[in-house]
Amino acid sequence: MSDTNETTRTPEHILVAVAWPYASGPRHLGHAAGAYVPPDIFARYHRMAGNHVLMVSGSDMHGTPIMVAADKRGVPTRELAEANHRDIAASFERLGLSYDLYTTTLTPIHYRVTQDFFLRLLERGYLFEDTQLAMYDPEAKRFLPDRYVEGTCPHCGYGDARGDQCDNCGRTLDPIDLIEPRSKLSGARPETRETTHFFLDLPQFTPALLDWVEGVGRHWRPAVMNFTLGWLHEGLKPRAITRDLDWGVPIPLPGYEDKRIYVWFDAVIGYLSASMEWAERQGEPDAWKRWWALGADGTAPGRAYYFIGKDNIPFHAIIWPAMLMGYGGFALPYDVPANEFLTLGGQKLSSSRTYTARLPFLPEALDLFDADAIRFFLTINAPENRDTDFSWDEFQRRNNDELVATYGNAVHRLLSFLQSRSGGIVPEPGELTPTDEAMLAQANAVFAAVGEQIEAVHLREALRLTMGLAGALNRYLDEAAPWKTIKTDPARAATALWTALQTVSALRVLTAPFLPFSAQRLHELLGDEGSVHELTWIMRPLPAGRALPPPAPLFRKLDDEELAALVQRLAPETPETGEPL
RNA sequence: GCCGACGUAGCUCAGAGGCAGAGCAAGGGACUCAUAAGCCCUUGGCCGGUGGUUCGAGUCCACCCGUCGGCACCA
Numbered sequence: 052m053s054d055t056n057e058t059t060r061t062p063e064h065i066l067v068a069v070a071w072p073y074a075s076g077p078r079h080l081g082h083a084a085g086a087y088v089p090p091d092i093f094a095r096y097h098r099m100a101g102n103h104v105l106m107v108s109g110s111d112m113h114g115t116p117i118m119v120a121a122d123k124r125g126v127p128t129r130e131l132a133e134a135n136h137r138d139i140a141a142s143f144e145r146l147g148l149s150y151d152l153y154t155t156t157l158t159p160i161h162y163r164v165t166q167d168f169f170l171r172l173l174e175r176g177y178l179f180e181d182t183q184l185a186m187y188d189p190e191a192k193r194f195l196p197d198r199y200v201e202g203t204c205p206h207c208g209y210g211d212a213r214g215d216q217c218d219n220c221g222r223t224l225d226p227i228d229l230i231e232p233r234s235k236l237s238g239a240r241p242e243t244r245e246t247t248h249f250f251l252d253l254p255q256f257t258p259a260l261l262d263w264v265e266g267v268g269r270h271w272r273p274a275v276m277n278f279t280l281g282w283l284h285e286g287l288k289p290r291a292i293t294r295d296l297d298w299g300v301p302i303p304l305p306g307y308e309d310k311r312i313y314v315w316f317d318a319v320i321g322y323l324s325a326s327m328e329w330a331e332r333q334g335e336p337d338a339w340k341r342w343w344a345l346g347a348d349g350t351a352p353g354r355a356y357y358f359i360g361k362d363n364i365p366f367h368a369i370i371w372p373a374m375l376m377g378y379g380g381f382a383l384p385y386d387v388p389a390n391e392f393l394t395l396g397g398q399k400l401s402s403s404r405t406y407t408a409r410l411p412f413l414p415e416a417l418d419l420f421d422a423d424a425i426r427f428f429l430t431i432n433a434p435e436n437r438d439t440d441f442s443w444d445e446f447q448r449r450n451n452d453e454l455v456a457t458y459g460n461a462v463h464r465l466l467s468f469l470q471s472r473s474g475g476i477v478p479e480p481g482e483l484t485p486t487d488e489a490m491l492a493q494a495n496a497v498f499a500a501v502g503e504q505i506e507a508v509h510l511r512e513a514l515r516l517t518m519g520l521a522g523a524l525n526r527y528l529d530e531a532a533p534w535k536t537i538k539t540d541p542a543r544a545a546t547a548l549w550t551a552l553q554t555v556s557a558l559r560v561l562t563a564p565f566l567p568f569s570a571q572r573l574h575e576l577l578g579d580e581g582s583v584h585e586l587t588w589i590m591r592p593l594p595a596g597r598a599l600p601p602p603a604p605l606f607r608k609l610d611d612e613e614l615a616a617l618v619q620r621l622a623p624e625t626p627e628t629g630e631p632l
Numbered sequence: 633g634c635c636g637a638c639g640u641a642g643c644u645c646a647g648a649g650g651c652a653g654a655g656c657a658a659g660g661g662a663c664u665c666a667u668a669a670g671c672c673c674u675u676g677g678c679c680g681g682u683g684g685u686u687c688g689a690g691u692c693c694a695c696c697c698g699u700c701g702g703c704a705c706c707a
Contacts, residue, residue: 073707114707185705196705206633215705222633223703253704274637278702281635288704315707361637361701370704391637394700431655432645437638438700445644445656452656456669464666471665512646515654522655522670529671534664604667 062102064353066342066382067094068322069108069150070363074135075116077412080441081393082360083146084429089390089510090358091148092430095564096505099588103353105342107325109154110136113299114314115196119236128298129157142413147422147567149584152329156300156314156321160331164324165317166303168378169249169292177256177377178249183291186214186226187244190237194295195226200241202229246295249302251316253287256373260287263372263383271368272435274361275389279368287369292316319371322357323381343381354385356508361389388508391434393441410441411618419617420450423566424606427454430565431518433511443618451608458521459606462558465528465551466576466602472537475599477552478545487550490527494520494557495590501561502588510565517561524554549595552577556593560586569605576602 070086072078078087094106112132121131136155143153155161172178186195200214205228209217214226226232227243234241261283268276292313293302299311323343330338342353357367367387375381395410416425428449432439469475483491497520504513531547556577563570563583574583578599 071707075707111707116706183705194705198706216703226705278636281702282704285635285703290704294705313705315705318707363707365702365704366707392700436646440644442644448644448656451667451669455667457655460666460669462666464670466666468665515646518655525670526672528665529663532663532665537665606667608667608669 064103064105064342065094065097066322066326066353066355067097067104067106068355068357068384069106070357070359071108071111071156071318071321072139073114073116074110074112074132074139074155075114075120076135077142077414078139079410079412080416080425080429081410083413083425084393084433084439085360085390086358086363087143087148088146088426088429089388089433089508090356091146092510092513092564093356093358093505093508095149095567095584096502096588099560099563099584099586100502101587103341104151105326105329105339106150107152107154107322107329108150109152109156109321109325110139111314111318111321112136112156113311113317115199115294115296118296118298119199122236132157138414142417145417145422146413147426149567152325152332154321154325154328156317156324158324158328160328161317161321161324162300164327165300165312165320168320168374169312169316170303172251172374172377173249175377177252178292179252179289180247181250181289182245182247184227184243185246185295186232186234186241188234188237188239188241190239191234193236194244194246195234195236195241197224197226199235200226200229200232201235202226202232205230248291248293248310250289251292251370251373252289253370253373254289256376257283257287259376260369260373263376264368267383267385268368271386272388274391274436275364275368275387278361278364282365282369290370315366315370316374319366319374322371345380345382351382351385353382355382357384357387359387359389361391364389386508391436391438393429393434394438395441420609421568421606423569424450424454426566427514430510430514435509435511443614447609447611447614450606453518455604455606455608457525458518458558458562459604461521461524461528462555462573462576463602463604465524465548465555466599468534469548469552469599470602472534473545473548475601477593477595477597477599478549479595480546480549481542483546483550486527486530487546490523490550490554491590493523494554497557497561498588498590505564514565517558517565520554520558520561524551524558527551527554552593553590556591559583560588560591572603572605576600 067090069090072082090106094104097104117132118128121128140153186200188195197214201211203210204212204217206222207217212224212229214224214229216223232241264276264279264283268279293310294313295309296311299313300317302310302312326339326343330336344352346352359367367384372383375383393410428446431449497516501513501516504516528551533544533547537544559570559573559577567584570583576599577593578597
């Protein structure tokens with residue numbers, strides 16, 4: 052067995068920054084496909100490849116929708132946010148997401164870092180105060196975000212237009228233009244009031260951002276770069292970073308007790324504050340600097356990847372970099388591999404196989420299916436280049452025909468045969484034929500190919516290549532046909548079985564980033580102890596003579612009736628939640 | 633309305649100047665180790681439309697149609 056693909060390069064510091072889920076309710080499969088599963092694959096691979104990975108995220112706890120939902124239920128805002136946070140964290144754990152820290156924006160350290168950012172940007176002249184007109188609900192005694200004002204659209208006459216946009220004609224609106232405006236909270240007619248807020252002076256950053264994007268953006272996904280350049284060329288506008296609320300990070304200046312720093316400004320700072328919190332918990336309070344602090348010559352300490360959905364591009368490719376530039380001394384994003392959306396658009400409404408009109412929430416999906424089956428579907432059909440369509444038919448097909456039939460079966464047919472014909476003992480190989488050599492060479496080569504794709508954040512292609520090795524193993528077994536040669540040429544059968552077993556041993560390593568739970572089961576079926584995730588990203592030899600435990604299938608098939616019965620338990624309607632992240 | 637992305641086989645999706653691809657579905661075949669799985673062969677495409685650039689265009693350009701997203705107080 053050769054270790055030729057073992058890398059000798061020095062370990063890198065890789066920051067895996069994962070979008071902060073908004074703690075307004077459960078996340079659904081679309082969120083997982085877009086922003087949560089990809090970084091986990093990326094982080095797991097980089098750990099196995101020997102790099103120093105820091106993967107942090109947390110729940111975004113502030114913002115108006117959470118406040119409003121809590122008011123409606125008559126519970127304290129903090130209580131609802133924390134309950135939602137616990138649910139999200141639990142489903143992430145069940146999905147196998149390997150955060151080094153998954154925290155919230157309610158921690159003391161987050162408040163401290165956010166206020167520090169505020170003061171530093173203010174001191175450096177990147178924040179200014181200005182007075183604006185805002186809608187005020189006299190009954191709820193609260194200022195209203197634009198979308199909490201409803202009324203008749205001045206363009207098309209639609210009666211339920213929101214203050215920010217008309218859902219009927221799609222036009223962008225100003226709430227002041229609405230005919231017969233009413234508060235979404237109380238129904239009262241909103242008043243216009245003056246209010247003073249702090250603004251982030253984004254125009255100051257435009258030239259520096261353009262320079263930066265035109266350099267680093269070259270390896271970004273084209274959609275992300277075009278979108279970002281579009282904003283920059285259009286000209287940035289100052290953006291209010293405070294609100295008239297009592298839910299959020301307080302403004303660290305006297306006289307602003309009735310205002311708060313608004314959620315989008317504090318949420319992106321979470322990447323930094325969570326890294327600091329992680330370091331403190333490690334008992335090494337400065338450890339975060341290894342991923343964040345620029346060197347004396349301004350060089351980045353490693354590479355920072357921000358995994359988000361496409362709706363979040365402005366925050367991560369423009370606003371957060373501007374904030375970092377303004378503060379100074381911290382590494383900017385290296386890549387922002389934003390995914391498109393998982394949609395339900397193509398589902399045929401007339402089909403009897405249409406079960407729901409919405410994407411399932413993670414807790415529901417995880418109650419019904421193995422995490423690896425979900426991860427497999429979300430990755431092999433990931434919306435990397437464009438929106439991709441979700442349907443239960445497609446989920447079943449990918450699971451049954453690809454995950455189970457190709458990969459699961461390749462493993463199971465081999466291990467079962469070994470168990471029944473040679474008592475589960477890994478045989479001693481004889482002389483290798485060219486076919487055997489080719490099988491092993493391919494397994495070895497797949498490590499480099501998959502690694503290259505993951506590093507480029509082409510996870511879908513990476514998983515496809517991995518499954519390709521399972522397909523090659525099936526073909527190898529058919530050609531070598533040990534079930535025949537075992538009767539005529541036992542030594543040849545032994546060598547073929549040994550070769551196939553080495554390939555399965557490679558697959559348990561190769562699938563580990565994508566399918567962490569089944570990779571661990573396979574690791575144990577191969578008679579190894581400990582965690583498969585602590586192995587190195589190279590061929591893992593399986594020694595001859597080892598006795599393997601009795602095999603069990605890695606995955607289960609979903610038959611039509613079972614799937615239909617399971618999925619019909621899902622609530623047909625979308626429960627009340629806030630917006631996606 | 634403005635900006636951007638996308639439109640490729642029945643389905644889900646790759647490909648980005650040089651002979652149209654994969655998986656699944658469909659048709660045929662040989663096999664029996666395996667969760668009726670796996671393997672081999674075959675069928676299947678006006679690459680959304682029109683016009684242009686080019687020796688050559690899914691690929692580059694213009695316009696049109698369709699879908700999705702953004703348009704700064706949702707995050």
